[in-house]
Amino acid sequence: MLEPTPSTGPLSAEAHLVISQAVPEDGAALLSLQHRLDRQSSFMLLEPGERPSSVEEIRGRLAAQSSAGSFDLIASLPRQHVGPVGWVSVEVAPYRRAAHVGHLVLGVDAACTGQGVGRRLLKAALDECRRRRLRRVELTVMVDNLRAVQLYLQCGFVVEGLRRTSLIRDGGSVDEYAMAQLVLSSGSESAVVDK
Ligand SMILES: CC(C)(COP(=O)(O)OP(=O)(O)OC[C@H]1O[C@@H](n2cnc3c(N)ncnc32)[C@H](O)[C@@H]1OP(=O)(O)O)[C@@H](O)C(=O)NCCC(=O)NCCS
Numbered sequence: 001m002l003e004p005t006p007s008t009g010p011l012s013a014e015a016h017l018v019i020s021q022a023v024p025e026d027g028a029a030l031l032s033l034q035h036r037l038d039r040q041s042s043f044m045l046l047e048p049g050e051r052p053s054s055v056e057e058i059r060g061r062l063a064a065q066s067s068a069g070s071f072d073l074i075a076s077l078p079r080q081h082v083g084p085v086g087w088v089s090v091e092v093a094p095y096r097r098a099a100h101v102g103h104l105v106l107g108v109d110a111a112c113t114g115q116g117v118g119r120r121l122l123k124a125a126l127d128e129c130r131r132r133r134l135r136r137v138e139l140t141v142m143v144d145n146l147r148a149v150q151l152y153l154q155c156g157f158v159v160e161g162l163r164r165t166s167l168i169r170d171g172g173s174v175d176e177y178a179m180a181q182l183v184l185s186s187g188s189e190s191a192v193v194d195k
Contacts, residue, residue: 027059
Protein backbone atom coordinates (compact mmCIF):
# COMPACT_ATOMS: atom_id res chain seq x y z
CA MET A 1 0.00 0.00 0.00
CA LEU A 2 1.18 3.51 -0.74
CA GLU A 3 1.96 5.98 2.00
CA PRO A 4 -0.05 9.20 2.10
CA THR A 5 1.57 12.36 0.80
CA PRO A 6 3.67 13.84 3.60
CA SER A 7 2.55 17.25 4.75
CA THR A 8 5.98 18.66 5.36
CA GLY A 9 5.03 22.29 4.83
CA PRO A 10 7.72 24.80 3.95
CA LEU A 11 11.25 23.63 4.67
CA SER A 12 12.24 25.86 7.57
CA ALA A 13 15.93 25.51 6.78
CA GLU A 14 17.59 23.87 3.80
CA ALA A 15 20.24 22.59 6.19
CA HIS A 16 17.77 20.01 7.52
CA LEU A 17 17.80 18.25 4.19
CA VAL A 18 19.99 15.16 4.01
CA ILE A 19 21.01 13.75 0.65
CA SER A 20 22.20 10.18 0.62
CA GLN A 21 22.64 7.28 -1.71
CA ALA A 22 19.59 5.03 -1.70
CA VAL A 23 20.19 1.55 -0.30
CA PRO A 24 17.88 -1.52 -0.46
CA GLU A 25 16.35 -0.60 2.90
CA ASP A 26 15.08 2.64 1.28
CA GLY A 27 13.24 0.65 -1.39
CA ALA A 28 9.70 0.84 0.01
CA ALA A 29 9.92 4.56 0.82
CA LEU A 30 11.49 5.35 -2.55
CA LEU A 31 8.81 3.40 -4.39
CA SER A 32 6.17 5.27 -2.42
CA LEU A 33 7.73 8.61 -3.44
CA GLN A 34 7.88 7.52 -7.09
CA HIS A 35 4.18 6.61 -7.04
CA ARG A 36 3.37 9.97 -5.45
CA LEU A 37 5.35 11.81 -8.12
CA ASP A 38 3.52 9.89 -10.87
CA ARG A 39 0.21 11.04 -9.36
CA GLN A 40 1.28 14.62 -8.68
CA SER A 41 2.99 15.57 -11.91
CA SER A 42 2.19 15.02 -15.57
CA PHE A 43 5.82 15.97 -16.29
CA MET A 44 6.98 12.51 -15.21
CA LEU A 45 7.23 9.86 -17.94
CA LEU A 46 4.95 7.31 -16.28
CA GLU A 47 1.24 7.78 -15.67
CA PRO A 48 -0.24 6.63 -12.35
CA GLY A 49 -0.50 2.84 -12.31
CA GLU A 50 2.22 2.22 -14.88
CA ARG A 51 5.17 1.95 -12.50
CA PRO A 52 5.92 -1.52 -11.13
CA SER A 53 4.72 -1.83 -7.55
CA SER A 54 7.06 -4.55 -6.34
CA VAL A 55 9.22 -3.44 -3.42
CA GLU A 56 11.41 -6.51 -3.98
CA GLU A 57 12.15 -5.36 -7.50
CA ILE A 58 13.33 -1.90 -6.46
CA ARG A 59 15.30 -3.36 -3.53
CA GLY A 60 16.99 -5.75 -5.96
CA ARG A 61 17.82 -2.89 -8.32
CA LEU A 62 19.34 -0.83 -5.49
CA ALA A 63 21.25 -3.84 -4.16
CA ALA A 64 22.78 -4.42 -7.59
CA GLN A 65 24.21 -0.89 -7.68
CA SER A 66 27.89 -0.56 -6.84
CA SER A 67 30.43 2.23 -6.51
CA ALA A 68 30.50 2.57 -10.29
CA GLY A 69 27.73 2.95 -12.83
CA SER A 70 24.09 3.59 -11.93
CA PHE A 71 22.98 5.15 -8.64
CA ASP A 72 19.97 6.72 -6.93
CA LEU A 73 20.10 9.58 -4.43
CA ILE A 74 17.28 10.52 -2.07
CA ALA A 75 16.65 13.75 -0.19
CA SER A 76 15.19 13.31 3.29
CA LEU A 77 14.12 15.44 6.23
CA PRO A 78 15.16 13.18 9.13
CA ARG A 79 13.63 15.43 11.78
CA GLN A 80 10.22 15.23 10.14
CA HIS A 81 10.09 11.43 9.67
CA VAL A 82 8.25 11.67 6.37
CA GLY A 83 10.48 9.52 4.18
CA PRO A 84 12.27 10.87 1.13
CA VAL A 85 10.92 14.09 -0.41
CA GLY A 86 13.10 14.03 -3.51
CA TRP A 87 14.86 11.53 -5.72
CA VAL A 88 17.36 11.56 -8.53
CA SER A 89 18.39 8.54 -10.54
CA VAL A 90 21.38 8.21 -12.84
CA GLU A 91 21.22 5.13 -15.03
CA VAL A 92 24.32 3.89 -16.83
CA ALA A 93 24.00 1.29 -19.58
CA PRO A 94 26.01 -1.91 -18.95
CA TYR A 95 27.99 -1.63 -22.21
CA ARG A 96 31.62 -0.52 -22.49
CA ARG A 97 30.96 1.96 -25.30
CA ALA A 98 28.29 3.74 -23.26
CA ALA A 99 29.69 3.25 -19.75
CA HIS A 100 30.74 6.94 -19.56
CA VAL A 101 27.14 8.21 -19.99
CA GLY A 102 24.50 8.63 -17.29
CA HIS A 103 20.80 9.18 -17.97
CA LEU A 104 19.27 11.37 -15.28
CA VAL A 105 15.71 11.49 -13.87
CA LEU A 106 14.71 13.92 -11.08
CA GLY A 107 11.59 14.42 -8.98
CA VAL A 108 10.65 16.39 -5.87
CA ASP A 109 7.46 15.86 -3.85
CA ALA A 110 4.95 18.61 -4.64
CA ALA A 111 4.82 19.52 -0.94
CA CYS A 112 8.49 20.53 -1.10
CA THR A 113 9.01 22.09 -4.53
CA GLY A 114 10.41 25.58 -4.98
CA GLN A 115 12.59 25.33 -1.88
CA GLY A 116 15.91 24.26 -3.31
CA VAL A 117 15.52 20.50 -2.98
CA GLY A 118 15.72 19.85 -6.73
CA ARG A 119 18.80 22.01 -7.12
CA ARG A 120 20.62 20.32 -4.23
CA LEU A 121 19.75 16.85 -5.51
CA LEU A 122 20.89 17.72 -9.02
CA LYS A 123 24.18 19.17 -7.82
CA ALA A 124 24.82 16.13 -5.62
CA ALA A 125 24.09 13.83 -8.57
CA LEU A 126 26.48 15.74 -10.83
CA ASP A 127 29.20 15.59 -8.16
CA GLU A 128 28.66 11.85 -7.82
CA CYS A 129 28.84 11.44 -11.61
CA ARG A 130 32.23 13.15 -11.58
CA ARG A 131 33.41 10.98 -8.71
CA ARG A 132 32.40 7.92 -10.76
CA ARG A 133 34.32 9.34 -13.74
CA LEU A 134 31.22 9.58 -15.93
CA ARG A 135 31.85 12.02 -18.75
CA ARG A 136 28.38 12.83 -20.00
CA VAL A 137 25.01 13.22 -18.24
CA GLU A 138 21.90 13.41 -20.38
CA LEU A 139 18.17 13.74 -19.85
CA THR A 140 14.92 14.51 -21.60
CA VAL A 141 12.41 17.09 -20.39
CA MET A 142 9.02 18.20 -21.72
CA VAL A 143 9.37 21.63 -23.32
CA ASP A 144 6.58 23.12 -21.18
CA ASN A 145 8.21 21.99 -17.91
CA LEU A 146 9.64 25.46 -17.41
CA ARG A 147 10.74 24.91 -13.83
CA ALA A 148 12.81 21.86 -14.71
CA VAL A 149 14.22 23.37 -17.92
CA GLN A 150 15.29 26.47 -15.99
CA LEU A 151 16.93 24.36 -13.29
CA TYR A 152 18.83 22.22 -15.81
CA LEU A 153 20.06 25.26 -17.73
CA GLN A 154 21.23 26.89 -14.49
CA CYS A 155 23.12 23.72 -13.55
CA GLY A 156 25.09 23.48 -16.78
CA PHE A 157 22.93 21.44 -19.15
CA VAL A 158 22.53 22.57 -22.73
CA VAL A 159 19.77 21.76 -25.20
CA GLU A 160 21.16 19.38 -27.81
CA GLY A 161 17.97 18.76 -29.70
CA LEU A 162 14.20 18.73 -29.91
CA ARG A 163 12.41 15.39 -29.76
CA ARG A 164 9.26 16.24 -31.70
CA THR A 165 6.04 14.46 -30.62
CA SER A 166 8.10 12.17 -28.43
CA LEU A 167 5.26 11.81 -25.92
CA ILE A 168 1.46 11.79 -25.89
CA ARG A 169 0.10 13.42 -22.73
CA ASP A 170 -3.61 13.77 -22.02
CA GLY A 171 -4.33 13.02 -25.66
CA GLY A 172 -2.04 15.70 -27.07
CA SER A 173 1.46 15.41 -28.46
CA VAL A 174 4.34 16.89 -26.48
CA ASP A 175 7.86 17.73 -27.58
CA GLU A 176 10.86 17.14 -25.34
CA TYR A 177 14.25 18.76 -25.18
CA ALA A 178 17.22 16.43 -25.24
CA MET A 179 19.64 18.04 -22.79
CA ALA A 180 23.13 17.02 -21.72
CA GLN A 181 26.32 18.22 -20.15
CA LEU A 182 29.91 16.98 -20.21
CA VAL A 183 30.67 16.70 -16.52
CA LEU A 184 34.32 15.79 -16.29
CA SER A 185 35.41 18.93 -18.11
CA SER A 186 34.34 21.16 -15.19
CA GLY A 187 33.51 21.18 -11.49
CA SER A 188 34.51 19.44 -8.32
CA GLU A 189 35.16 15.82 -7.35
CA SER A 190 33.34 15.75 -4.02
CA ALA A 191 31.34 12.66 -3.09
CA VAL A 192 27.81 12.48 -1.71
CA VAL A 193 27.26 11.47 1.90
CA ASP A 194 26.85 7.72 2.08
CA LYS A 195 24.75 6.10 4.78
C1 LIG B 1 11.40 20.19 -11.53
C2 LIG B 1 11.69 19.91 -10.07
C3 LIG B 1 12.60 18.71 -9.94
C4 LIG B 1 12.39 21.13 -9.47
O1 LIG B 1 12.65 20.87 -8.11
P1 LIG B 1 12.46 22.04 -7.01
O2 LIG B 1 12.89 21.52 -5.72
O3 LIG B 1 11.07 22.55 -7.12
O4 LIG B 1 13.46 23.13 -7.59
P2 LIG B 1 14.27 24.20 -6.73
O5 LIG B 1 13.43 24.72 -5.62
O6 LIG B 1 15.60 23.63 -6.39
O7 LIG B 1 14.43 25.35 -7.80
C5 LIG B 1 15.41 25.26 -8.76
C6 LIG B 1 15.13 26.22 -9.88
O8 LIG B 1 13.94 25.86 -10.57
C7 LIG B 1 13.36 27.07 -11.07
N1 LIG B 1 12.04 27.21 -10.48
C8 LIG B 1 11.62 26.88 -9.24
N2 LIG B 1 10.32 27.17 -9.11
C9 LIG B 1 9.93 27.68 -10.30
C10 LIG B 1 8.69 28.15 -10.81
N3 LIG B 1 7.59 28.16 -10.06
N4 LIG B 1 8.65 28.59 -12.09
C11 LIG B 1 9.77 28.58 -12.87
N5 LIG B 1 10.96 28.14 -12.43
C12 LIG B 1 11.03 27.70 -11.17
C13 LIG B 1 14.22 28.20 -10.66
O9 LIG B 1 15.16 28.43 -11.66
C14 LIG B 1 14.88 27.64 -9.44
O10 LIG B 1 16.09 28.24 -9.15
P3 LIG B 1 16.12 29.62 -8.29
O11 LIG B 1 15.23 29.42 -7.12
O12 LIG B 1 17.55 29.79 -7.92
O13 LIG B 1 15.62 30.68 -9.23
C15 LIG B 1 10.38 19.67 -9.28
O14 LIG B 1 9.56 20.79 -9.41
C16 LIG B 1 9.63 18.42 -9.71
O15 LIG B 1 9.95 17.34 -9.30
N6 LIG B 1 8.60 18.58 -10.54
C17 LIG B 1 7.75 17.46 -10.94
C18 LIG B 1 8.50 16.35 -11.66
C19 LIG B 1 9.40 16.89 -12.73
O16 LIG B 1 9.05 17.79 -13.47
N7 LIG B 1 10.60 16.29 -12.82
C20 LIG B 1 11.54 16.62 -13.85
C21 LIG B 1 11.25 15.79 -15.05
S1 LIG B 1 12.47 16.09 -16.32
